[in-house]
Amino acid sequence: MNKRVAIIAANGGLFDAYKVFNIATAAAATEAEVAIFFTFEGLNLIHKEAYKQLPLPEGKEQIQQGFAQANVPSIPELVSMAQEMGVKFIACQMTMDVMGLTKEHFVDGIDVGGAVTFLDFAKDADITLTF
Amino acid sequence: MKADLVVDAKGLACPMPIVRTKKGMDTLQSGQVLEIHVTDKGAKNDLSAWAKSAGHEMIDMAEEGDVLKFWIRKA
Numbered sequence: 001m002n003k004r005v006a007i008i009a010a011n012g013g014l015f016d017a018y019k020v021f022n023i024a025t026a027a028a029a030t031e032a033e034v035a036i037f038f039t040f041e042g043l044n045l046i047h048k049e050a051y052k053q054l055p056l057p058e059g060k061e062q063i064q065q066g067f068a069q070a071n072v073p074s075i076p077e078l079v080s081m082a083q084e085m086g087v088k089f090i091a092c093q094m095t096m097d098v099m100g101l102t103k104e105h106f107v108d109g110i111d112v113g114g115a116v117t118f119l120d121f122a123k124d125a126d127i128t129l130t131f
Numbered sequence: 132m133k134a135d136l137v138v139d140a141k142g143l144a145c146p147m148p149i150v151r152t153k154k155g156m157d158t159l160q161s162g163q164v165l166e167i168h169v170t171d172k173g174a175k176n177d178l179s180a181w182a183k184s185a186g187h188e189m190i191d192m193a194e195e196g197d198v199l200k201f202w203i204r205k206a
Binding site: 022025026029030031070071072073081085 | 142143144145146147149150152153177181184185
């Protein structure tokens with residue numbers, strides 16, 4: 001049976017996005033079954049508009065250039081790559097209700113679920129990560 | 132060394148070399164050899180770990196200037 005990797009994405013900055021999607025795509029490339037639960041600010045990482053310009057930490061704006069020089073893929077590219085490789089995205093229903101967001105605000109192909117949806121996947125996970 | 136497929140991942144940063152390697156490997160049959168070219172220094176350990184984890188055999192690696200080359204036989 002394949003390894004299973006369960007990730008919680010709870011923060012919405014550019015660094016957070018790279019941590020989440022690099023680990024997720026690398027895991028998927030290693031034949032793992034991967035699901036990410038996006039909650040609170042983490043929802044920014046799959047928000048159709050917000051994910052195109054995620055903020056850098058204050059005072060670190062100059063690092064933007066470093067990303068370009070290192071030829072790091074953009075977040076939208078990583079998101080579609082992750083999905084293409086079978087990474088499952090679960091958006092937190094409760095946070096969406098609190099923030100007045102609907103499924104249409106997010107990239108295509110996501111699931112919307114509650115904490116139990118994630119826990120059910122995570123209970124048999126070999127690796128669980130929180131970002 | 133004769134490879135059945137060559138993947139060029141030069142200039143790409145993590146996790147792209149691994150993603151390209153996986154996609155290349157998916158097109159091969161068991162026993163065939165994939166050759167990968169990268170410039171990402173982290174890929175040296177990453178590709179070894181990836182091959183091990185997927186059960187493939189890392190046959191050889193070489194350094195030519197800035198380019199690292201790997202040969203992996205599909206399990």
